[in-house]
Amino acid sequence: MKLGNHTRAIVVGASSGIGAALVEALVARGARVAALARREGELRSLEARLRPAGEASGARLVVRAHDSSRVDEVAPLFEELFEELGGVDLVVYAAAIMPKTAPDEYDTTRDLEQIAVNVGGCIAWGNAAARLDSSQRSGVLVGISSIAGERGRKGNPVYGATKAALNHYLEALRNRLAERGAHVVTIKPGFVATRMTAGMEKPLWLIAPEEAARQILSAVESRANERFVPCRWWMVAFVIRNIPSFIFKRLSI
Secondary structure, eight states: OOOOOTOEEEESSOOSSHHHHHHHHHTTTTTOOOOOOOOEEHHHHHHHHHHHHHHHOOOOOEEEETTOGGGGGGHHHHHHHHHHHOOOEEEOOOOOOOOOOOTTOHHHHHHHHHHHHIIHHHHHHHHHHHHHHHHHHHEEEEOOOOOGGGOOSSSHHHHHHHHHHHHHHHHHHHHHHHHTOOEEEEEOOOOBBSSTTOOOSTTTTBOOOHHHHHHHHHHHHHOEEEEEETTTHHHHHHHHHTTHHHTTSSSSS
């Protein structure tokens, strides 16, 4: 899939971090983009900041306030954006929350909020995209997962579980849509300089959101099934997956 001025994209979770960087990169290419997030003020700031680039490239940017945990709103909103953009070729689900979790904290309400946003929202938008892509026999869905989904880490049990669930869902959807000509890309970032990594002490291989966006769009264009961002994280994932459980549970990772 070549991304350019013909592309019509929806980016969910677009107010900051990887989502905002993806919107910026697509606007620079002249695409028609719908940027969605809960924080409307930040979306409006993004819209104002990207206006000069959009005018230069011929892009169109539409912003909508949307809480991705409100899955009942997804189907009608998807139809509205389809009409406004003149179609949809690309859907990116980048919304996620990862509250700080104390070692002795077991907060069911906060845990279920993570599941609602990180998994439930992706399934709702994924299903909307899949119905369209299946009928038009084209289109790409991108799900932003994480290296955290590779093993059950003691630090953030539910966040990691949501990313593991996302990996499973996206793979299954990719297999289902393959025979219909549509495609699903699973992105597994390592540490990216966003709100989630703020305050961490010297994260390994930290990259800027703009670099993450560049690599993600490259994965889309090359029709990758799964891509670690940056790619060298696959080595870490390979090692982590093969550590025996009796050793892994003793590690502070």
